Amino acid sequence: MMKLLSRTFACFFLFATLSVTVQAQGDIQSPSEFLGYELGSQWTPHHKVMDYFWHVAETSSMVEAKEYGESYEGRQLMLAFVSNTENMNQLEEIRTNNLKRTGLLDGEPSADTTAIVWLSYNVHGNETSSSEAAMKTIYELVHPENAETKSWLQNTVVIMDPMLNPDGRERYVNWFQQTVGEEFNAQVEAREHHEPWPNGRTNHYYFDLNRDWAWLTQKESRQRVEEYQEWMPHVHVDFHEQGYDSPYYFAPAAKPFHNAITDWQSDFQYAIGKNNAKYFDENSWLYFTREVFDLFYPSYGDTYPTFNGAIGMTYEQAGHSMAGLGVIQAEGDTLTLDDRLTHHFTTGLSTIEISSQNADRLVSEFSDYYRTARSNPQGEYKTFVIKADNNPDKLQALFDLLDEHQIDYGKATRERTMGGYNYRTGGTERIRVTEDDYLVSVHQPKGVMARILFEPRPELTDSVTYDITAWEQHYAYGIEGYALKQQLEVNETSFSKEDIDNAFDDKPYxxxxxxxxxxxxxxxxxxxxxxxxxxxxxxxxxxxxxxxxxxxxxxxxxxxxxxxxxxxxxxxxxxxxxxxxxxxxxxxxxxxxxxxxxxxxxxxKKPRVALLAGEGTSLNRVGEVWHYFDRQINYPITLLDTGYFDEVDLDNYDVLILPSAFDGDVLDDERFQEVREWIASGGKLIAVKDANNMLVDKDGFGLKWKEDKADSTAKASDDKLDRYGDQQREYISGSNSGSVYEISMDTSHPLAFGYEDSYFSLKLDADAYSYLDNGWNVGVAKEDAHMSGFVGYKAEEELENTLTFGVQNMGQGSVVYMVDNPLFRAFWYNGKLLFGNAVFMVGQ
Incomplete structure (x- = not known):
C-alpha cells in the first residue's frame, strides 16, 4: 500500500464545512462500492467505467456528464465536468468567457480567473490503468469528506475524458479476461503478459489515436477535438503507460521543444513536475523527467494542446499490456494494477492542485498567449499562400482540415509581387500573389497552429526526437504556394468548389x-x-x-x-x-x-484485392490500408491472416498488398515460390515500405540494396575509437525518422498518372535501394532531394539516387515497390492517388 499522502490526498474531515451545497452526496458510491470489487483487483470494462461516471454525475451537483460521440464500434465517448456548485451553475459562462480570451468567440472577457484542467485517459487501449485511475480521481474530487480537493475546485474546472479509445481497451481487456486464471501470474513469461496480434493499443482500424490529434483522420479524434475547441483548456494531461520496468515519467518534457513553445509553457511544466515529485518523493517512488518524450511532432496529446496555448503534458506509468494485473520487475518487486492506478491518480490530483494554486497566472498567461498570436505572432513567416489554381478537391480537403481546427483563411486583397519561399523549389524567389489566391495569416487566434502546419522547415533544437520531423501541408496535399515574411491583409472567406453540372440533354458517345x-x-x-x-x-x-x-x-x-x-x-x-x-x-x-x-x-478490369494481416505484420500499416479501402475509397478488400495464408488460393485475387512486416518469415520459401507463380500468371503484388526488405535479393525479384560505399572501405584506425557516450548521436547521423523528399516521377507510367514531374514524399527511414535494372524506376530520390525535416548527414548521402517507387514486370503480372508509404497515418493526402494507381492502373 502507498504511504498516505499527509498534506493533500488523505485530508478527510467528517462533516467538514464545504464551500458547496452537495445534492444527495450521501448516495455517491466509491468505485469499489459501485463495481462490487476492489478497484485495482481486476479490469473494469468500458460500460462499467461509463456507468460509474454517470452515477457520480447523477448524484453530485458538482459534476455534469456529456456523451460527445461514439467509437467506430459504437462505444460511448463521454466527458465529465467537475467543479464546485457555484462554478457548475455558471459553467457555460466560464466556457464562453475563456473562448473570448482566445478571440475564437467575439466579446470582451470578464475578470473571471477560473482555471480549466483537462485530463485524458486511455488513448492507448492496452495502457489500461489510467481509466481505473480516472474513477478514483473523480470520486476524490467530489467526496464530501475531502476538503482539500474542494478547495481546489473553488477556482478550477476539471474536465475528464475517462476513455479515449474504448475499442482498443475492450480488445485488450476481453483478451486478458479470457487468458488469466483465478489468480494472476506475475511471471512475465506467463501467457497473460503476451498480448497477441492485433493488440489493444490502437482503435478499430489499428490507428494510433495519439498520433492523430492534428490530422483528424479517425472518428474518435474528430469528435474529441471538436469538444476540446469548445473549451480550450489551460492545462492538458495525457495519461499513458510504458515498459513495465520503467520508472514513472512526468513533465518537464525532453528536448527538442518546438521553438513555438513559450517560456511560460516550459516553466510551468517545471512547476508541475516539482509538485508531482514532492508526492513521489514522500512515497519513495522512482520517476524521471526531461528524457525521451519531447514536444515537437504536433499531433500528440501533449503537443496539440501546447500549440493551442495549454500546458500540454504526457504522464507515463510503467505497465503496458505486459504488466497484466501484476508482473515481477527486474529488481524483484511486483508491480500491480493498484500501484499503477495509484501513481496516475497521484499525478492527476497533483496537477489539479498546482493548477488551482496558480489559477490567476494560468489564465493571465493563456490570455497573453492568444493576445500575442493575434497582434505580435512569433516565427519567421507571417503569411502562407495557397495558389487558387490548385486542384479544387485538394483545396477542399485542406480547408476542411483548417475549418476543423478553426484556423482562419481568406483571399488576398490585391495582386502583388514580392519575395517568398516557394515550397516546390525549396528556395526564396520573386513570387506573384493574385486576388484569387488563398492566404493563411499567423495574425489570428490560431496563428501558432497555422505556423506549425505550414512553416517550411521546422527548427529542431535537438536531433534526437521521438517521431517524424516534417509534415508541411503544401507537401502533404500536393499543392502550390509560398511562405511570406510579410503580413498580408486577408479577406476572410470560406472555400467552396465550383458547382458541377452533370445533367446532359443528349446521350454522349x-x-x-x-x-x-x-x-x-x-x-x-x-x-x-x-x-x-x-x-x-x-x-x-x-x-x-x-x-x-x-x-x-x-x-x-x-x-x-x-x-x-x-x-x-x-x-x-x-x-x-x-x-x-x-x-x-x-x-x-x-x-x-x-x-x-x-x-x-x-x-x-475490376480488381479483387487482398491484404496480408496478422502476426508478423505491422498493425498500424495494415490499418492504414484497411482504412483506405473501407472508409476512404469504399472498395472491397479481403484481409488474409498470416496464420492461414499458406492455405489461401491466390487465384481468387488479382492484387495482394504486402504491408510493412517486422518478421521476415511472414512468407516462407515455399509460399514465396507460390506467390511468384501467381504473379507470373497475372497477379499483382504491392509491397509497402518495410515489406520491400523481404523481397531484396529474392529469386525473381529485382530489388537490391544500394551499395554502401562507407561500409566497403575499412575505417581508419583513429575512426575505430568511437566514444561510448556518442553512440546515440552516431546512430542519428545515419537515420531519418521522417522528412520530406522531392521524388522525381516518370509521369508516363501508370503508377504516376495524375502527378506532375515531382511528388513530395514523406520518407520515414534511411533504407536505400538501387535503381531497378529490369523494371521501371517510376519515382526516384536524386541528389539534393531533401526538402524539409531532419535527416542525418550519412543518411542524406545514402538516400541520394535511390528508388522510391518502382514497378517490375514478372511474366503476365507485376510487382509494385512502394519504398515510401503514401498512406502513412492517412494524413498524406497527395499519396492517396498514388496508392490508387498501384491498385487500379498498374498492370491493366
Missing part, C-alpha cells in the same frame, strides 16, 4: 472524368461497384478543345450497352454523388492523341 486525386479514385470505385465498365487513357488527348491527362477515365456507351437506359442516369448520379464534373464526348475521334478505340485506351 462516352463520359470522361479527370484523374487527379483521391476524389477521382472514389468515383472510379463507385463506378466499378455498380458494374459500370471503365477504360482509361494511357496517353494525353484532346477533344472538344479540352486537354485530358493520362489516367482520364473513359466510360463508353458501347462497353455498357447491357445497362440500357440505366447507363446515363447512373453515371451522372455517381459523378454528382462524388462531386466530380464529368464531360460528354460525342465521338471517339479525338483532336489529338489516341482515339477511344486505341490500344492506348485500356480496359480497366
Amino acid at each position: 462516352a463520359y470522361l472524368a479527370r484523374w487527379e486525386g483521391l476524389a477521382d479514385v472514389q468515383l472510379l470505385t463507385d463506378l466499378l461497384k455498380n458494374d459500370i465498365k471503365v477504360r482509361f487513357a494511357s496517353e494525353e488527348f484532346k477533344i472538344d478543345d479540352r486537354m485530358y491527362g493520362r489516367g482520364t477515365l473513359i466510360i463508353t456507351r458501347a462497353d455498357n450497352k447491357k445497362m440500357g437506359e440505366r447507363f446515363d442516369n447512373l453515371v451522372q448520379k455517381l459523378a454528382s454523388k462524388n462531386n466530380q464534373q464529368i464531360y460528354g464526348a460525342e465521338t471517339g475521334f479525338v483532336q489529338s492523341g489516341p482515339d477511344f478505340g486505341s490500344s492506348s485506351v485500356r480496359y480497366l
Whole structure:
C-alpha cells in the first residue's frame, strides 16, 4: 500500500464545512462500492467505467456528464465536468468567457480567473490503468469528506475524458479476461503478459489515436477535438503507460521543444513536475523527467494542446499490456494494477492542485498567449499562400482540415509581387500573389497552429526526437504556394468548389472524368461497384478543345450497352454523388492523341484485392490500408491472416498488398515460390515500405540494396575509437525518422498518372535501394532531394539516387515497390492517388 499522502490526498474531515451545497452526496458510491470489487483487483470494462461516471454525475451537483460521440464500434465517448456548485451553475459562462480570451468567440472577457484542467485517459487501449485511475480521481474530487480537493475546485474546472479509445481497451481487456486464471501470474513469461496480434493499443482500424490529434483522420479524434475547441483548456494531461520496468515519467518534457513553445509553457511544466515529485518523493517512488518524450511532432496529446496555448503534458506509468494485473520487475518487486492506478491518480490530483494554486497566472498567461498570436505572432513567416489554381478537391480537403481546427483563411486583397519561399523549389524567389489566391495569416487566434502546419522547415533544437520531423501541408496535399515574411491583409472567406453540372440533354458517345486525386479514385470505385465498365487513357488527348491527362477515365456507351437506359442516369448520379464534373464526348475521334478505340485506351478490369494481416505484420500499416479501402475509397478488400495464408488460393485475387512486416518469415520459401507463380500468371503484388526488405535479393525479384560505399572501405584506425557516450548521436547521423523528399516521377507510367514531374514524399527511414535494372524506376530520390525535416548527414548521402517507387514486370503480372508509404497515418493526402494507381492502373 502507498504511504498516505499527509498534506493533500488523505485530508478527510467528517462533516467538514464545504464551500458547496452537495445534492444527495450521501448516495455517491466509491468505485469499489459501485463495481462490487476492489478497484485495482481486476479490469473494469468500458460500460462499467461509463456507468460509474454517470452515477457520480447523477448524484453530485458538482459534476455534469456529456456523451460527445461514439467509437467506430459504437462505444460511448463521454466527458465529465467537475467543479464546485457555484462554478457548475455558471459553467457555460466560464466556457464562453475563456473562448473570448482566445478571440475564437467575439466579446470582451470578464475578470473571471477560473482555471480549466483537462485530463485524458486511455488513448492507448492496452495502457489500461489510467481509466481505473480516472474513477478514483473523480470520486476524490467530489467526496464530501475531502476538503482539500474542494478547495481546489473553488477556482478550477476539471474536465475528464475517462476513455479515449474504448475499442482498443475492450480488445485488450476481453483478451486478458479470457487468458488469466483465478489468480494472476506475475511471471512475465506467463501467457497473460503476451498480448497477441492485433493488440489493444490502437482503435478499430489499428490507428494510433495519439498520433492523430492534428490530422483528424479517425472518428474518435474528430469528435474529441471538436469538444476540446469548445473549451480550450489551460492545462492538458495525457495519461499513458510504458515498459513495465520503467520508472514513472512526468513533465518537464525532453528536448527538442518546438521553438513555438513559450517560456511560460516550459516553466510551468517545471512547476508541475516539482509538485508531482514532492508526492513521489514522500512515497519513495522512482520517476524521471526531461528524457525521451519531447514536444515537437504536433499531433500528440501533449503537443496539440501546447500549440493551442495549454500546458500540454504526457504522464507515463510503467505497465503496458505486459504488466497484466501484476508482473515481477527486474529488481524483484511486483508491480500491480493498484500501484499503477495509484501513481496516475497521484499525478492527476497533483496537477489539479498546482493548477488551482496558480489559477490567476494560468489564465493571465493563456490570455497573453492568444493576445500575442493575434497582434505580435512569433516565427519567421507571417503569411502562407495557397495558389487558387490548385486542384479544387485538394483545396477542399485542406480547408476542411483548417475549418476543423478553426484556423482562419481568406483571399488576398490585391495582386502583388514580392519575395517568398516557394515550397516546390525549396528556395526564396520573386513570387506573384493574385486576388484569387488563398492566404493563411499567423495574425489570428490560431496563428501558432497555422505556423506549425505550414512553416517550411521546422527548427529542431535537438536531433534526437521521438517521431517524424516534417509534415508541411503544401507537401502533404500536393499543392502550390509560398511562405511570406510579410503580413498580408486577408479577406476572410470560406472555400467552396465550383458547382458541377452533370445533367446532359443528349446521350454522349462516352463520359470522361479527370484523374487527379483521391476524389477521382472514389468515383472510379463507385463506378466499378455498380458494374459500370471503365477504360482509361494511357496517353494525353484532346477533344472538344479540352486537354485530358493520362489516367482520364473513359466510360463508353458501347462497353455498357447491357445497362440500357440505366447507363446515363447512373453515371451522372455517381459523378454528382462524388462531386466530380464529368464531360460528354460525342465521338471517339479525338483532336489529338489516341482515339477511344486505341490500344492506348485500356480496359480497366475490376480488381479483387487482398491484404496480408496478422502476426508478423505491422498493425498500424495494415490499418492504414484497411482504412483506405473501407472508409476512404469504399472498395472491397479481403484481409488474409498470416496464420492461414499458406492455405489461401491466390487465384481468387488479382492484387495482394504486402504491408510493412517486422518478421521476415511472414512468407516462407515455399509460399514465396507460390506467390511468384501467381504473379507470373497475372497477379499483382504491392509491397509497402518495410515489406520491400523481404523481397531484396529474392529469386525473381529485382530489388537490391544500394551499395554502401562507407561500409566497403575499412575505417581508419583513429575512426575505430568511437566514444561510448556518442553512440546515440552516431546512430542519428545515419537515420531519418521522417522528412520530406522531392521524388522525381516518370509521369508516363501508370503508377504516376495524375502527378506532375515531382511528388513530395514523406520518407520515414534511411533504407536505400538501387535503381531497378529490369523494371521501371517510376519515382526516384536524386541528389539534393531533401526538402524539409531532419535527416542525418550519412543518411542524406545514402538516400541520394535511390528508388522510391518502382514497378517490375514478372511474366503476365507485376510487382509494385512502394519504398515510401503514401498512406502513412492517412494524413498524406497527395499519396492517396498514388496508392490508387498501384491498385487500379498498374498492370491493366
